[in-house]
Amino acid sequence: MKLKLLYCFLFVFIQFSAFAADIIDIKGKVVDAKTNEPLIGATVSIPDLHLAASTNVNGEFTFKSVPPRGRFVVQVQYLSYKSLTQTVDLSSNAPLVFALQPSIIESHEVVITGTPITAGSRYNSTSASVVTKEQLQGSSTNLIDALAKQVPGFSQITTSQAISKPVIRGLSYNRVVTLNDGVKQQGQQWGDEHGIEMDQFSAGRVEVLRGAASLQYGSDALGGVINVIDPPTPVQGNIQGEFLTNYSTNNGLTNTSVMLSGNQDGFVWRGRGSYQNAYSYNTPAGRYINSGFNQTNVSGMLGVNKSWGYSHLNFSYFKNNIGFYDAEPGDPLYYNSTDRTIDYPRQDIRHYKIALNNNFLFGNSSSLKLDLGYQKNQRRELEETPVPNLFFNLDTYSLDAKYYLPESNGWHPVVGLSSSLGHSVNLGEELLIPAYDEFSTGAFIYLKKMWGQNTFSAGARFDYVKNKGKAQNDDEGNPIFQGFDNNFSNVSGALGYTYVFNDNFNFKANAGSAFRAPNPAELGSNGVHEGTTRYEIGDADLSPERSYQADATLEYGSGMITGSIGVYENYIHNFIYASNNNNEQTTVEDEETGELRSFDTYRYGQVNANLYGFEGNLTLHPVSFIHLENTFSYTHAQNTTFDRPLALIPAGVLHNTLRFEPKIKGLNDFYFYAGIDNYFKQNRVDETFETPAQGYTLLNAGVGATFNIGKQPFKLYVSGTNLTNKAYYDALSRLRPGRYSQEDPNYGVYNMGRNITFGVYIPFGTSK
Structure with missing residues (x-):
């Protein structure tokens, strides 16, 4: 009831405030720093106001309906020039003139908004990568799959082709936080076969923050944060839209997405619809049975941009139907059907979300960011009929405020x-974890100071988490769930430092602590987890995980070389994991058939763990149109309590890509690339339920360009992955040998074979 009253108050406040103050227009110009010539088509953005504009034929831009007060970070970007990030006082009457330096290198200077204070990456101690909208387009099957191909230190745990779970520096599940519309995604992310319920085409860009981030986001952010950011709203009086579609040969995947967005006198809106459909994916041995999926996404935004700030109401609906194959060792794994019908068993995942995002600006240069959210996550598992055997419903209300x-x-x-x-x-009838209520709250303070070339930051946070699982008996009075009632609290802190040696070279470092409260599955599981074919038993007496981490990164970019190298260490006390001890098994009777089935029994326990590694990138530019791009990462993870490796740790990987971008008359943004992905052997596995994974090498290539028919641009591209049709098992695939059954270590499903994707992207709109 309190949350409902708060929502009502905010809506009334917004409507009143919309007429409470005047607005101003901000004008400026973008020029070449050497020649002072205007730059046409440069992008000028104010991330904290969700605004972006492009320069006209005179290099000029205009922001209308802009708050007349406050200091904001402005980013200016233009092809073949260094990106410029600058803090601007909008209350000043001085003309805005941005002079860009020509450069053939990709600048490290990008804006990071997922930290407590928006800043350029050089002045932000957090190790972060930004993935653009263009980079999210291609042959990927979901958002996490797209990010795993772009970000060093980032990988994915996969189940077939439709489910990918993010892994950052070796940590996954509840140890990575995903944000969208300023709201922490709550979709039962503790489960092995639960993906991220999010439309990959809705993102304007994605920030991947590597390293503990509990200071701002509380429990769960031990490994890092994925911050999915909506596209900026058009400048006042304009309408923008886009249409994209692609087709992949391996699995018949069709992606189609349409978006339209506008801004009229400070009233802003956006609508998007996306649809994906794929049949069973093909491996060098055949198509994996019933591995198709289809996905429907609808999202929209209504809001106002006024002198007091902005308020945007976002809403989204996500529906994913995913086929599974309930195979036993010895059963056939492959067939050659391209039927798009999804058979049983299958998943029906639905996610509903409403988020109210606000940024209120006050006259004393202070501001309040307030994000309110409601999410409904529904997970249905259907075995033989449309009636769900398992139906889990989770409702989450959230509030996040920063002053x-x-x-x-x-x-x-x-x-x-x-x-x-x-x-x-x-x-549903099948039960794995008890119904539960979870309440969490936390408060933090953060300080940042810049002097000269130095930036220092520090912060502290207190968190309180309460989990209450409900006891439940079967029809005969036998206990299914014992129930639990746990209270956890924690104090964490963080320190950060950056030093900018010059325009080309900078250093950043962090140290701090973080924590994660046990999730309800770890506390109260008691049943068969069909996705992992094992019987899981929780422990209501688990303690919170406590992490102590440090990292450091050097970044360089000048002339023909761009690169960075980072090292990190993360010691986790009371690391929670499930294991099978002494070959314990549990026999379960099927209620319909009376058949007895035995499952390996996995009990949740705790150990101490230490993870360390390195990651980085190196790009060489021998000439302006040739780029040799290289990224690499490695994580070493040890269960220090039992002196053996941790499970589900990615193998070391080295990506090499040679990219050509020559100037061709009649074509814009032409490119061609060829790449080699080298995944090394992963011998460091938990031998109680894992087997080593062999190394492999994949060959990829692509070509693309933008054509103009009149004034209308069309971007066409073709990309190919695993062009040699290599048969391989990824170390983090849950379908590889030894993952489902130790009785038959040869049981396993190959990853996707050769795949060619053809795509088109068409932006459109007005430009006033």
Whole structure:
């Protein structure tokens, strides 16, 4: 009821405030720093206001309906020029003139918004990568799959082709936080076969923050954060849209997405619809049975941009139907059908979300960012009929507030508060975890100071988490779930430092602590987890995980060389994991057939763990149109309690790509690339339920260009992956040998074979 009252108050406040103050227009110009010639088509953006504009034939741009007060980070980008990031005081009457330096290198200077204070990456101690909208297009089957191909230190745990779970520096599941519309995604991310319920085409860009981020996001952010950011709204008076579609030969995957967005007198809106459909994917041995999927996404935004800031109401609906193959060792794994009908067993995943994002600006240069969210996540598993055998419903209400105090003596202070309330119920016959209620709240303070070439930051946070699982008996009065009632609290802290040696060279480092409260599955599981074919038993007496981490990164970019190298270490006390001890098994009787089935029994326990490694990238530019791009990463993870490796750790990987971007008359943005992905052997496995994974090499290539028919651009591209049709098992595939059954270590399903994707992207709109 309190949350409902708060929503009503905010809507009334927004409507009142929309007429409470005047607005101003901000004008400026972008020029070449050497020749002072105007740059046509440069992109100027203000991330904290969700605004972007392009320069006209005179290099000029205009932002209308802009707040007349406050200091904001502005980013200016233009092809073949160094990106420029600058803090601008919008209350000043001085003309805005941005002079860009020509450069053939890709600049490290990008804006990062997922940290407490928006800043350019050089002045932000967090190790972060930004993936653009263009990079998310291609042959990927979901958002996480797209990111795994772009970001060093980032990988994925996969189940078939439709489900990918993010892994950052060896940590996954509840140890990675995903944000969208400023709201932490709550979709039962603790499960092995649960993906991220998000439309990959809806993102304007994605920030991947590597390293512990509990200071701002509380429990779960031990490994890092995926911050999915919506596209900026058009400038006042304009309408923008896009249409994209592609087709992949391996699995018949068709992707289609349409978006339209507008801004009229400060009233902003956006709508998008996306659809994906794929049949069973092909491996060098045949098509994996019933591995097709289809996905429907609808999202929209209504809001206002006024002198007091902005308020945007976002809503989305996600529906994913995923086929599974319930095979036993010895059963056939492949067939040659391209039927798009999804057979049983299958999943029916639905996710509904409403988010109210606000940024209120005050006259004393302070501001309040307030994000309110409601999510409904429904997971249905259907074995033989449309009636779900397992039906799990989770409702989550959330609040996240950050108040930015006025700058004082160079110090930028921020205080924050976040809370969430989750309520789940079991609606199906099969049970794995008890119905539960989860409440969490936390508060933090953060300080940042810049002097000269130095930036220092520090913060502290207190968190409280309460989990209550409900006891439940079967029809005969026998206990199914014992229930649990746990309270966890934690104090964490973080320190950060950056030093900019010059325009080409900078250093950043972090140290701090983080924590993760046990999730309800770890506390209360008692049943067969069909996705992993094992019987899981939780432990209500588990303690929170506590992490102590440090990392450091060097970045360089000048002339013919761009690169970075980072090292990290993360010691986790009371690391939670499930294991099978002494070959324990549990026999379960099927209620319909009376058949007895035996499952390996996995019990949740705790150990101490240590993870360390390195990651980086190196790009060489012998001439302006040739780029040799290389990324690499390696994680070493040890169960220090039992002196053996941790499970589900990615193998070392080296990506090499040679990219050509010659100037061709009649074509814009032409490119061709050829790449080699080298995945090394993973011998460091938990031998109690894993087998080593062999190394492999994949060959990829692609070509693309933008054509103009009149003034209308059309981007066409073709990309190919695994061009040699290599038969391989990825180390993090849950279908590889030894993952499903130790009785038959040869049981396993190959990853996807050769795949060619053909795509088109058409932007359109007005430009006033």
